[in-house]
Amino acid sequence: MSARHFLTLNDLNRDELRNVINRAIELKSNLKAGKENISKPGKILCMIFEKSSTRTRVSFETAIVQLGGHGIFLSPDDSQLGRGEPLEDTARVLSKMVDCVMIRTFEHEKLMTFAEYSDIPVINGLSDSFHPCQVLADMQTYFEMCGDIQGKTVAWLGDGNNMCQSYINAARQFDFFLKIACPATHQPDGQLLAKASSHVEITDEPEQAIKGADLVVTDVWASMGQEQESEERAKVFSIYQVNSRLMSLAAKQAIFMHCLPAHRGDEVTAEVIDGPQSVVWEEAGNRLHSQKALLEFLI
Ligand code: CP
Ligand code: NVA
Numbered sequence: 001m002s003a004r005h006f007l008t009l010n011d012l013n014r015d016e017l018r019n020v021i022n023r024a025i026e027l028k029s030n031l032k033a034g035k036e037n038i039s040k041p042g043k044i045l046c047m048i049f050e051k052s053s054t055r056t057r058v059s060f061e062t063a064i065v066q067l068g069g070h071g072i073f074l075s076p077d078d079s080q081l082g083r084g085e086p087l088e089d090t091a092r093v094l095s096k097m098v099d100c101v102m103i104r105t106f107e108h109e110k111l112m113t114f115a116e117y118s119d120i121p122v123i124n125g126l127s128d129s130f131h132p133c134q135v136l137a138d139m140q141t142y143f144e145m146c147g148d149i150q151g152k153t154v155a156w157l158g159d160g161n162n163m164c165q166s167y168i169n170a171a172r173q174f175d176f177f178l179k180i181a182c183p184a185t186h187q188p189d190g191q192l193l194a195k196a197s198s199h200v201e202i203t204d205e206p207e208q209a210i211k212g213a214d215l216v217v218t219d220v221w222a223s224m225g226q227e228q229e230s231e232e233r234a235k236v237f238s239i240y241q242v243n244s245r246l247m248s249l250a251a252k253q254a255i256f257m258h259c260l261p262a263h264r265g266d267e268v269t270a271e272v273i274d275g276p277q278s279v280v281w282e283e284a285g286n287r288l289h290s291q292k293a294l295l296e297f298l299i
Contacts, residue, residue, distance in 0.1 A: 004298055005115045005122045007108070009132045009169040016297070017136070017173055024140045024286065024293035031066070031289070038068035043299050044098040046072045047125070048081065050105045051224045055260065056125045056133065059287035060102050063295055072098065091117035100299050106225060121298035128162060128225065129189070134259045135166040136294065137286040139174060141279055142215060144286075145255060150175045155213035155250065157181050157206050157240045158267050159233075160188035163219040163259055168192050171199035181209035183236050206240050213250045216277075217257045218242045218267045234266060243269040247277060255279045 005011055012020065027037055045064040049057065061071040076082030081090055091114045094101055100121045103111055108129035115122040124132055142149045153176065156164050160182045168188060171178040172195075180188065180202045187193070193200060203209055210216060221237040222230040242256065256268075256278045264270040273280060 003119055003121045005118075006132060006294060006298060007111050007115060007122065007124045007127075008130045009135060009166060009173050011132075012173075012297075014173055014175075017139075020136065020293045020297050021140050021143055021290065023296065024136075024289040025144060027292050027296075028286070028289040037066070037292075039296055040064070040099075040299055041068035043067065043069035043100070043295075044072060045069060045100045045102060045295065046074060046094055046098045048074045048079070048101065048103045048105070049125070050076055050103075051126065053104060053125070055284055055287050056102075056104060059291055060125065063288055063292040067292060067295060069099070087114050088117040090114070091122075092119075095119035100295065123294070123298070126162060128223070130166045130169070131162045131259065132166050132169070133287065133291055133294070134163060135170050136290045138217070138257050138259075138283055139170060140286045140290045141257065141283045142255070145279060145282070146214065146253070149215070152176045152214040153212060153251075154178050154215045154217060155181065155210040156217050157209060157242055157246070158218045158237055159221055159223070160186050161219060161223050163217075164188050165192055167217065168196045168200055172196050175199070177201070179203070179209040179213065181206040181240060183240075185236065186233075206246055207249055210246050210249050214254055215257065216242060216247065216250050216254055219259055220261070220263060221267055237267065241267060241269065242272050244271050244275075247272055257283050260284055 030037055047060055064071045095118050102123040102125045104125035106128050108127040111124050111127055156167050165188050167178055178200045184204055221233045256272055258280050262273055
């Protein structure tokens with residue numbers, strides 16, 4: 001049987017995604033109760049990071065160790081990848097040694113190439129186009145705190161980036177309605193939007209997107225690799241800042257999420273991210289549990 005991968009949320013079907021989330025919730029409660037889940041003894045996860053990370057690195061490494069396995073961290077600086085060894089060759093070699101590979105990189109195509117040549121599961125730990133592991137944790141958080149997200153309304157404010165694009169996939173897979181507010185110059189991919197047209201609406205007015213929303217989400221205005229555009233982006237995105245005025249337009253019980261790291265005073269005010277509607281710490285913590293459930297599913 002060929003390996004299953006997790007490059008986008010579309011790599012698992014709806015039932016599988018829900019099963020992973022339910023298992024994540026179960027694993028979380030077992031861990032809290034002091035019960036071990038050593039379901040993957042001796043399994044090795046190799047983690048390749050071409051960009052910085054705190055949450056993804058620590059949650060994946062902790063997850064595989066808690067499952068009874070071991071994590072190996074590789075960066076381009078200390079592997080032959082940084083010296084030009086082809087991805088195809090690296091994928092074939094790692095397939096002979098480890099049980100799963102997680103990759104954080106720039107071009108999504110690199111992940112697709114790696115997966116094509118890999119006999120073992122490949123997980124997207126963030127690419128320029130998608131960040132499915134984060135949205136899996138976000139969905140777990142919503143289910144835990146508010147119940148099923150089916151039929152609910154989610155507002156995305158800001159850049160049409162990798163997180164936004166994973167929310168577009170999530171809208172279809174979890175059957176919620178996504179309202180995106182972003183500048184016309186920074187919209188998500190047109191083909192992705194067209195495919196999701198029954199579940200997604202796009203506007204350049206933040207008030208229109210956030211009105212009545214059950215979940216409000218944003219992300220940095222300049223993603224990794226776009227640092228040199230920070231100043232120009234801060235001007236373009238300023239009206240999309242999630243602040244108390246905008247939050248007051250969302251549903252009364254609305255919660256706020258951000259994948260982190262956050263820039264208080266830019267895409268979100270301190271009042272909102274540190275306020276009562278924010279669930280960002282639970283959301284970040286759920287990276288551990290949802291990825292543990294994902295590793296159990298894939299390996
Ligand atoms: N949200 C997220 O992926 O964080 P890191 O960049 O710290 O991994
Ligand atoms: N959009 C952000 C997410 C960081 C977790 C980035 O790509 O840098």
